[in-house]
Structures are given as structure tokens and as C-alpha cells.
Amino acid sequence: MKVLFVASECTPFIKTGGLADVIGSLPKYLQGLGNVDVRVIMPKYSDINFSLTGYPQWQKSIEISMEWRKQFCGIETLEYNNITFYFIDNQYYFNRPGLYGYYDDGERFAYFSKAVVDLLPHLQFKPDIIHCHDWHSAMVPVLIDKRRNDDFYKDIKTIYTIHNLKFQGIFPKEVLYLMELDDSYFTFDKLEYYNNINFMKGGIIYSHCVTTVSPTYVEEIKNPFYGEGLEEVLKYHQYKLKGILNGLDYEEYNPSTDSNLYVKYSLKSLQGKTRNKKMLQKELGLVEDKNIPLIAVISRLTEQKGFYLIKEVLDEILQMHIQMVVLGVGDKEFEEMFKGAENRYPNKLRVLLKFDEGLARKIYGASDLFLMPSLFEPCGLSQLIALRYGSLPLVRETGGLKDTVIPYNQFTGEGNGFSFTNYNAHDMLYTLKWAVDIYYNDKVQWRSLVKRAMESDYSWEKSAQEYLKLYGEIKG
Incomplete structure (x- = not known):
């Protein structure tokens, strides 16, 4: 043929x-x-x-x-x-x-x-x-x-x-x-x-x-x-x-061979992911602490990607005991929103208004959570990369996000990430707080989620x- x-x-x-x-x-x-x-x-x-x-x-x-x-x-x-x-x-x-x-x-x-x-x-x-x-x-x-x-x-x-x-x-x-x-x-x-x-x-x-x-x-x-x-x-x-x-091209996106990372790692050597986190924190001038959950946003900064939801509760997110890294460019409204928040929370947020593939890989490799609350998303590539690199996606249930991110079920233990249904800022915030609570208080379950994320097969x-x-x- x-x-x-x-x-x-x-x-x-x-x-x-x-x-x-x-x-x-x-x-x-x-x-x-x-x-x-x-x-x-x-x-x-x-x-x-x-x-x-x-x-x-x-x-x-x-x-x-x-x-x-x-x-x-x-x-x-x-x-x-x-x-x-x-x-x-x-x-x-x-x-x-x-x-x-x-x-x-x-x-x-x-x-x-x-x-x-x-x-x-x-x-x-x-x-x-x-x-x-x-x-x-x-x-x-x-x-x-x-x-x-x-x-x-x-x-x-x-x-x-x-x-x-x-x-x-x-x-x-x-x-x-x-x-x-x-x-x-x-x-x-x-x-x-x-x-x-x-x-x-x-x-x-x-x-x-x-x-x-x-x-x-x-x-x-x-x-x-x-x-x-x-x-x-x-x-x-x-x-x-x-x-x-x-x-996703699993040959191109592979944390065990990715030369963009500070340290290569795999399911069998997840301590390498922790080392990536500390090295990214150092490079970006954040507090070097492996125990603080690092939330990543790598995206075009547009309405489609759900940034009006983030805008509504950004201060509440940054008042949590977390760190956050944003990489991307887009609408001036959202660029200014993030830069203003960075000025208010200089020890918690880093905003990088550019796109840099090598830096994006470092962030995927270092982060614990990947925030992607899209208004609509035909398929989405970022959540697939996040899964591959063990950064648990937190997404809105739409399009390909719904098809690829299986929400964590606390009763059965199933899931490879977190999700919320309605296009609502406080639904997103509630889900994020829940994820952070699991990160701090149930390390066994968190490691299990990371393992299932990295084992997910969304290859071509x-x-x-x-x-x-x-x-x-x-x-x-």
C-alpha cells in the first residue's frame, strides 16, 4: 500500500x-x-x-x-x-x-x-x-x-x-x-x-x-x-x-536516554528524577528542597489552555506549600498575570516567557505535577510527555486529556494522574489541593501513581x- x-x-x-x-x-x-x-x-x-x-x-x-x-x-x-x-x-x-x-x-x-x-x-x-x-x-x-x-x-x-x-x-x-x-x-x-x-x-x-x-x-x-x-x-x-x-514518539521522549536532562533516569532509578528536581531548583533560584512538590506549566499562554481558570485562583495556588514553574509565551494578559504573581511570590514561582525545548525537557524531568486545565484539547501532547517523564498530569476532562489521563481513584488505587470535569476554577483548585495532600501524606500511593504514569503506553x-x-x- x-x-x-x-x-x-x-x-x-x-x-x-x-x-x-x-x-x-x-x-x-x-x-x-x-x-x-x-x-x-x-x-x-x-x-x-x-x-x-x-x-x-x-x-x-x-x-x-x-x-x-x-x-x-x-x-x-x-x-x-x-x-x-x-x-x-x-x-x-x-x-x-x-x-x-x-x-x-x-x-x-x-x-x-x-x-x-x-x-x-x-x-x-x-x-x-x-x-x-x-x-x-x-x-x-x-x-x-x-x-x-x-x-x-x-x-x-x-x-x-x-x-x-x-x-x-x-x-x-x-x-x-x-x-x-x-x-x-x-x-x-x-x-x-x-x-x-x-x-x-x-x-x-x-x-x-x-x-x-x-x-x-x-x-x-x-x-x-x-x-x-x-x-x-x-x-x-x-x-x-x-x-x-x-x-508520542517514545524514542524521542525517553528519560533514560534524554541528553537534555541533568540526570537520566528510569522507573528503576527514580532517584535520578529527584536529582533533576534539585538541579532545576538551583538553576532557577528556587529553594533546593526535594520534598516540596514542583508544579509545571509548559504551554502556549492562551484561553484555550485554561489560563482563565488559573488566573482566578493563582494566589490561592501559590499560598500552598508548593513551587511552580511556567514556561511559554502567548497572550499578553496571561504573561503579565504570571509575571505579577512572580513578583508577589518570588520564592515560589518562576516564569520563563519563551519556548526552549531543552529547558522544557528539564522541567518535565524535574516536576511532580503537570497542570493542564484546557478549555478544549483535541489530543494534547504535553500530558503524554508528562506521563512518560513521571510528572503526574492534572487536567480537565476534555478531548484527548480525558482519553489519556486516568484519574486517581482512592478506593481502587487506579489512575495515572488527576482530573476534574467542569470548567471551573475551584474544581481545579480542589483537585490540585487533593493531589498535593497525597504527595505529602501518602508517599507510597504517590510512587505508585508515578510508576503507573511512566508505564502508560501512548506510543505511536x-x-x-x-x-x-x-x-x-x-x-x-
Whole structure:
């Protein structure tokens, strides 16, 4: 079976969020299952540093029709980790800083989608399945469907994965014509969306199957609170919806081999985790005391991540006998909230307004609790890393957080973390106080929780097997 992933970003080449981690990991694990050839196609951004991976090789170029214009399209290939990557080269669209946020993003990713489809006959690789990810590639299923009477394209099946429904790719009607689509596509049952076009809506309607990144999220998005205006479309197409949990690359995230840590450790050597804690406390100027619970927050500082809950009870949290470390950037309101609290509680809180992968690993390795009270969370990667590193997640029960964090049950002893149901600051605070109480007063149970957290299996192997089964069903 041949599968082509279409995405706008991928580690280790370039990353703005969790999408890149998925595209950098899942193909490798799929290929490891055997009998499947998985390749990836993405834009060649000027910000990619190929010195770390090797440089792609030029293959050929074609012209892409964009309404009345012809646009250059180069294709370059690179073998990395036994996966073939195709890079679409166009200086006009991709030779600029960053990935998104430009006035012409609609045109840029209309070009990307059209280039992918037009290039297929030139790749010497005809996929059975094209697996598209998020709004940036959502028009590929539409364009494949348009060519369903063409012998080359008629047997190609498409799968569309929603990583975050909040970002849909909504643009003026004129972007339709750039892709050589006519007004027949501008109807409420196709691409039209409040007098604009909606890329994600197109991906949902025209693909053969739609997946989301956790079983809980696939149910949540059918109601208005989570549906972001597409809940009716999703309910209409629910017969082809499926939730498959994202995984974590356990080779990349492994405390027993992670060179970012002060001290490597494993389940058999948890004293190494304690040493990491004391060394992080020293580096950040906190009191060096292994007995004080260290709470970590590693996140974009946005409303989605639950920071209004933290804002409401932050002083009460910091009046507990704890230490807290916050790493991330985001909305100014939350950055200022944390910096103000750091000034009020200089011996308890450290706020690091940046993102630093090496420091993040140190914090995962040193912390006892990982706070993640998201308003919504399609899957979530941070709680999976926290589990892997023995930092017990404390989460709100939504999306992938509900699917991966099993709340501690004091009667049966089950669980690998803590959770609360309602989006309520005092419910979160109550759960946090309970967790801290267990930390101080029931060391045996706490060690048992850490052990179960680190033994939790959310690796990509299980998810890859589900995707492979789905590909087989779609291919027929």
C-alpha cells in the first residue's frame, strides 16, 4: 500500500505546533509495520535548516495554473529516517519568514493544494491513499474529487485529519477561482461559509474518511460548544468520522536516554528524577528542597489552555506549600498575570516567557505535577510527555486529556494522574489541593501513581496500527 501525507509542517524540518510532531512521527511508525510505503509532501519554507537533516535533491519543475497565472513549482526530494520527503519549491509563496499569518495565506495554500494534485503524475509514486492534515491541505480532497473521471486519479482515496477545528482556513470567494473551481462549489452544502469559502469544510465533505486526534474529541465536535460553527456539517458526515488518538514518539521522549536532562533516569532509578528536581531548583533560584512538590506549566499562554481558570485562583495556588514553574509565551494578559504573581511570590514561582525545548525537557524531568486545565484539547501532547517523564498530569476532562489521563481513584488505587470535569476554577483548585495532600501524606500511593504514569503506553505503535487498518478499509 502507498500512502502520501500532505501537511504544512513536519519535525525536524519546521514546527509551530503539535501537527509537526505528528507528521514527523506517524509515517515512521506506519512504515515500521511493513507492507506500506509512506511518504510526505510539504512546502519548502526558507526557514527550514537543512544542515541538520541533509539537503533535498532537485527533481523537476512544472507550471501550476492559478486562474490566469502560471506559477513555478519545483519538486525536491530527501530521504530522512527511511522516509521520502517531497518539498514543493516556490520562492514567491514560501521564501518568507514564518509559516502562517500572511494576507495571502488563502492563495498560498490554494497553490500548495493544487501543486500537490498536479504533481502526482510526476512523482513516480502513485498513492493509494492521500492523507491530508488540517486546513492547509484540506482542498486536496476537493481537487482529487474534481478529477474523479481521470484514469490516474479515479482510484485514489483521501483521508482528512482535523488536528484543531478552531483553525479552518476561511477566505474570500475569489480563492476558489485560483484553484480553477467554479461557482457550483460556492453553495452551503459545499465550500460556502458565511459568504466566504472554508477549506476545512471542503476537506470534511469531499474526503472518503475524516479522522480527529482522539475518540473523545470526535464526539465533542458534534456539539456547538466545540464545533466552531461546523458541528452541523460534522453531524451530517458522522458516518465517516473516526477518532484515533495521537501517539508520542517514545524514542524521542525517553528519560533514560534524554541528553537534555541533568540526570537520566528510569522507573528503576527514580532517584535520578529527584536529582533533576534539585538541579532545576538551583538553576532557577528556587529553594533546593526535594520534598516540596514542583508544579509545571509548559504551554502556549492562551484561553484555550485554561489560563482563565488559573488566573482566578493563582494566589490561592501559590499560598500552598508548593513551587511552580511556567514556561511559554502567548497572550499578553496571561504573561503579565504570571509575571505579577512572580513578583508577589518570588520564592515560589518562576516564569520563563519563551519556548526552549531543552529547558522544557528539564522541567518535565524535574516536576511532580503537570497542570493542564484546557478549555478544549483535541489530543494534547504535553500530558503524554508528562506521563512518560513521571510528572503526574492534572487536567480537565476534555478531548484527548480525558482519553489519556486516568484519574486517581482512592478506593481502587487506579489512575495515572488527576482530573476534574467542569470548567471551573475551584474544581481545579480542589483537585490540585487533593493531589498535593497525597504527595505529602501518602508517599507510597504517590510512587505508585508515578510508576503507573511512566508505564502508560501512548506510543505511536498502537495508533499506527489503527491508521493502517483504516487505510485498508478505505482502499477496499
